[in-house]
Amino acid sequence: MRYVIPRGIVYHKVSEDIIAALTATYKNLEQESVIKDFEQKFAKYIGSNYALAFPFARTAIYAALKVRNIPKGSEIIMPPITIKGILDVVLDLDLHPVFVDIDLDTLCFNPEGINEAISPKTKSIIITYLYGIVPNIEEILNICNQNNIFVIEDFSQCLNGTFKNKKAGSYGNVGVYSSSSTKTLDTYGGGLLVCNDNKLYNKLCNFQASLKTPSRLNLISKIITDLTRNLATTRSIFHFIVFPLIKIATRIKPGSSIKHTGNRDQKMLKSLPAIWFERYTSFQAYQGLKFIDRVNKTDEERIKNVGYIKSLISGGKFPKELSYSKNIYWQFVVFFKNPIAAQRLMQKMGVDTSTTSLLKISSLESYPYHGETPNADYLYNHGLFTPSYPSLTDEDLNDISKAVNSCIRDENCNNW
Numbered sequence: 450m451r452y453v454i455p456r457g458i459v460y461h462k463v464s465e466d467i468i469a470a471l472t473a474t475y476k477n478l479e480q481e482s483v484i485k486d487f488e489q490k491f492a493k494y495i496g497s498n499y500a501l502a503f504p505f506a507r508t509a510i511y512a513a514l515k516v517r518n519i520p521k522g523s524e525i526i527m528p529p530i531t532i533k534g535i536l537d538v539v540l541d542l543d544l545h546p547v548f549v550d551i552d553l554d555t556l557c558f559n560p561e562g563i564n565e566a567i568s569p570k571t572k573s574i575i576i577t578y579l580y581g582i583v584p585n586i587e588e589i590l591n592i593c594n595q596n597n598i599f600v601i602e603d604f605s606q607c608l609n610g611t612f613k614n615k616k617a618g619s620y621g622n623v624g625v626y627s628s629s630s631t632k633t634l635d636t637y638g639g640g641l642l643v644c645n646d647n648k649l650y651n652k653l654c655n656f657q658a659s660l661k662t663p664s665r666l667n668l669i670s671k672i673i674t675d676l677t678r679n680l681a682t683t684r685s686i687f688h689f690i691v692f693p694l695i696k697i698a699t700r701i702k703p704g705s706s707i708k709h710t711g712n713r714d715q716k717m718l719k720s721l722p723a724i725w726f727e728r729y730t731s732f733q734a735y736q737g738l739k740f741i742d743r744v745n746k747t748d749e750e751r752i753k754n755v756g757y758i759k760s761l762i763s764g765g766k767f768p769k770e771l772s773y774s775k776n777i778y779w780q781f782v783v784f785f786k787n788p789i790a791a792q793r794l795m796q797k798m799g800v801d802t803s804t805t806s807l808l809k810i811s812s813l814e815s816y817p818y819h820g821e822t823p824n825a826d827y828l829y830n831h832g833l834f835t836p837s838y839p840s841l842t843d844e845d846l847n848d849i850s851k852a853v854n855s856c857i858r859d860e861n862c863n864n865w
C-alpha cells in the first residue's frame with residue numbers, strides 16, 4: 450500500500466522534537482556564550498561579518514529600522530506578500546508602507562516597479578525572497594544604492610540561495626532570517642540578523658541587550674507546535690488520520706483546508722505584543738548549532754527533487770531560475786487557474802497540496818495602507834505548493850509529477 454504524500458514537513462526528526470520538549474522544561478535558557486557561538490557560526494555561514502539573534506524575524510526588522518533612526522513618516526518599500534508582523538512593526542515605527550508588485554518569474558520586486566515607487570521620502574526597502582527563488586539582486590541593489598535606500602533582505606524562505614555565488618542575505622545593509630517552524634533551519638522560533646557594518650552592529654547589540662527575559666512557556670509551546678506538525682505529517686499518521694480529515698473539510702467547504710499551516714489572523718494590532726521583545730534563548734541557539742550542519746544536504750535533496758518533477762511535467766507554469774541564481778525552492782510553486790480544483794484532483798491521486806499561509810498585506814481590509822499588486826494577486830490566488838521536500842522517494846516524485854500533469858491537462862483546474 451502507498452501512503453498519501455503530505456503537503457510539507459518539519460525539518461527535524463520527531464524524536465528530536467520530543468527530546469527538545471522534555472529538556473526545555475529545565476535547561477538554562479540564558480547562556481550567553483552559546484548564543485554568541487551560534488551567531489558567529491551563522492554569520493560565517495552566510496558570509497557576513499556579524500550576526501545577532503532575536504526572538505522573531507519581525508523583531509530583527511524592527512531593531513534595524515529603529516537603530517537606523519529613520520524619520521517618522523518616511524516611506525518604506527514593502528513586499529505585497531509576507532507575514533503580517535512585518536507590516537505591524539513598520540506601522541508601529543510610524544513609517545509609511547509602499548507596496549511594490551512582484552515579478553512572476555522571480556516572485557520578487559522588478560526593478561522598474563522599484564524605480565516607479567521611489568520618492569524623496571523613500572528611506573528603506575524590504576526585499577523578500579519568496580519560496581526560495583533568487584531574483585537579479587544586483588540590479589535591485591543598484592537602484593537602492595543610487596537612491597541611498599537602507600536595504601533589508603528577508604531571506605527566511607531562501608537560506609542558501611545565491612546570486613553569483615554570494616548568498617541571499619549578504620547583499621543588503623542587513624539580512625534577516627526567520628528560524629521558525631517549517632523553515633529549512635528551524636530553531637523553534639527566532640530571527641537572525643546579519644550585517645557587515647560595525648557601527649550598525651554595535652547599535653543592534655544595545656537593542657538586543659534591552660530585550661526582556663525569555664519565557665520558558667513560550668519556548669515550550671513553540672516546540673509543541675513543531676512536534677504536532679511533525680507528527681501530523683508523519684506518513685502513516687497523515688494517511689490514516691490527518692488526510693481523511695482534510696478530505697472531509699474539503700468536501701464540506703472547498704478551499705477550507707488549503708492554507709499551508711492554516712488561516713491567520715488579519716485584524717490590525719493596537720500595540721505590539723510583549724513576546725516579540727523577549728530575548729532569543731541559548732536553548733534555541735544550541736539547537737541551531739546542531740541543525741545548521743545538515744541544511745546543505747537537505748537543500749540539495751530538495752533542489753534535486755524539484756528538478757526531477759520539472760523534468761516529468763509538461764506545459765506547467767512555475768517560477769524561473771535566472772542564469773546567475775541558485776534557487777533553493779523552499780516550496781515548489783506551480784500556477785493553476787483553479788488551485789482549489791487542483792487540490793481536489795491531486796487529493797484523489799494521493800497527493801496533498803496547499804497554498805501559502807502568508808498574507809497579502811497589500812490589501813488587508815483592517816489596515817489603512819493598500820497597493821495595486823496584480824502579480825502578487827496572481828501568485829496569491831493561483832500558486833499551489835507541490836511537495837518536493839527531501840524525504841520523498843522516487844516513487845513519490847513520480848506520483849507527484851503524474852498528479853501535476855493531470856491537473857495541467859484538466860479543464861476544471863487549468864482552463865486559463
Ligand SMILES: *Cc1c(COP(=O)(O)O)cnc(C)c1O
Nearest residue numbers: 505506507532605606627629640
Ligand atoms: C516565516 C517567515 C517570516 C517569519 O517571521 P517571524 O517574525 O520570525 O515569525 C518572515 N518572513 C517570511 C518571508 C517568512 O516566510
